[in-house]
Amino acid sequence: MQRTFWLKFSVFNFFLVALLGVIMRYKILYSLPFLDQKHLQEAHSHFAFYGWITNVLYVLIVNYISKVNPLVQLKKYEYLIMINLAASFAMLGAFMYGGYFWASIAASTAALLTSFVFCYFFVKDARKIQDVSKIWFLAGLFFAVISSVGVFNLAYMMSSKNISQDIYLASEYYFLHFQYNGFFIFSCIGLLLYSLKEAGSPISERNNRLMFWLMFFGCLVGVGLSVLWMKLPVFIFALIVLTTIGQTASAVMLFGFVRKNWTNLVLKWSPMQRFVLIYVGFAFAVKIALQLGSNIPALNQFAFGFRNVVIAYLHLVLLMCIATFLLNQILATNYFTVTKTLLLGLKMFLLGIFLNELMLGLMGIFSIKYISIPYANHFLLYFSLLIFVALGIILLNMKTRKVN
Structure with a gap:
């Protein structure tokens, strides 16, 4: 598989996402009457998710498979990467042209179905892999699959014109939660732990499992944080608070592990690599703190208001x-x-x-x-x-x- 080509293609897609961002910012200030801002936003968000982040995660996960088990046949993954890219560019054009309609919904569905097949192949090949990062990728792909419920619900409401504001918002936040906090974050932690292992700092099986399950249940139940305005029963709210605290403890464990191995990273990683890790770590710490704070109903209402x-x-x-x-x-x-x-x-x-x-x-x-x-x-x-x-x-x- 031409990994350098696919990785460079991913950065090109990120470049296109940034271009759309510039056009949207320009359109807020100046006139561009031939482009619809809402359609631009939809094209920007869908292409950022599938053309950039999902695509690069697929390539990096396949790169990981090739390292931990060189016997796995990678051609099937390359076909899936190509299908995902074709669907992503179809989404980009369709959403810019007309927002949600049959073509953009068909392209979104194609990208979602690709994620199902990718998940199936990875689960199959993961049986031959013995590595601590494996469970993080499995969970990430699992969350990518279940996030599709939100998209299918949105697509149904848009095409049928039968829209309930509460269900529409809940579906949108459900999808975003399981993509951001599930697929993206879990895959990134898997990549980080493997990078640390390559640098000579492997995490113990016990600590990895504890950290993983705290984060997993935190993500699974944490979707409730996005819909606290729906007046959930007290026991469900208590469960959300408990799992969010567990997820915070998991994040603290991850920070502690990186800090403990920092001396080794100074020797193995470039100064820029280490700086980016601190930079990203700061953003992740703020995210975890805000997530914990959003358990307070008043703060949650403010955040989503x-x-x-x-x-x-x-x-x-x-x-x-x-x-x-x-x-x-x-x-x-x-x-x-x-x-x-x-x-x-x-x-x-x-x-x-x-x-x-x-x-x-x-x-x-x-x-x-x-x-x-x-x-x-x-x-x-x-x-x-x-x-x-x-x-x-x-x-x-x-x-x-x-x-x-």
Whole structure:
């Protein structure tokens, strides 16, 4: 399998996601009458999920399989990656053209069905794999499969025009929860633990299982945090609080494990790799703290009641945490030569993401008192341009490392 090609293709897709982000930010300030903003948002979010993050996770998971069991046939996975990409580009065009209609729903369904088949093949091949990261990938793919219930429900409501606002929101948050906190986060932890093992810092089977099950049940029950406004029974609320505390304990264990092995990472990883891990770790810590805090009903109502707060949180998890970690994982494969220009692009990217998140966070905080920040949308346009240019620099400088 041409891993360097697929990884570079993934970064190209991230570049396209950033371009859509720039166009949306531009359209808030200036006129682009031939493009519908809602359709753009739908194209942006679906392509970010499937064209960028799902695609790169597939490639990195296949790369993992090839390392832990070189006997596994990888051709079937390559076909699935191609089908997922075809569906992703079909979604991009269809959503930009007309939002939710038969073509975009068909492309979304194709991408979802691909995830089912990918999960089936991985479960089958995982029987021949003995490694601590395996359960994280299995859980991640399991969450990707069950998240589809939310999408099918949304598609049904959109096509039948039979929309209940509560069920619509619940379906949307259900899908987002099991993608963000399930598929994406679990796969990233699996990749991190394998990277640590490669650096000579393997986690013990016991600690891995304890950390995994606390995180797993936290994610499974934690979907309730997204629908607290639906007035859930007290015992369900208590269960949500308990599993969220368990998930926080699991995150603390993960931080503790990385900290304990930091001396080894100083010897094995580049300074930039370590900095990105701290950067992503900070974003993940903020996410866990906010998740824990959202058990307080008043805070939960505030968080879901202000659009700017929701946007800031989603960008924190998706951009500052998951996307940044995955971009770093691509570069950490050592398939590409990391030049000074590429490093400059990475630094610009990290700065752009941080400034973007800072502005979104401030907008969220000030929106509580209904105060608008002057020129906030202008700054967000400049920051999105910085991210776009940075990704362009990274993409143009991803030269395959020559093997002697």
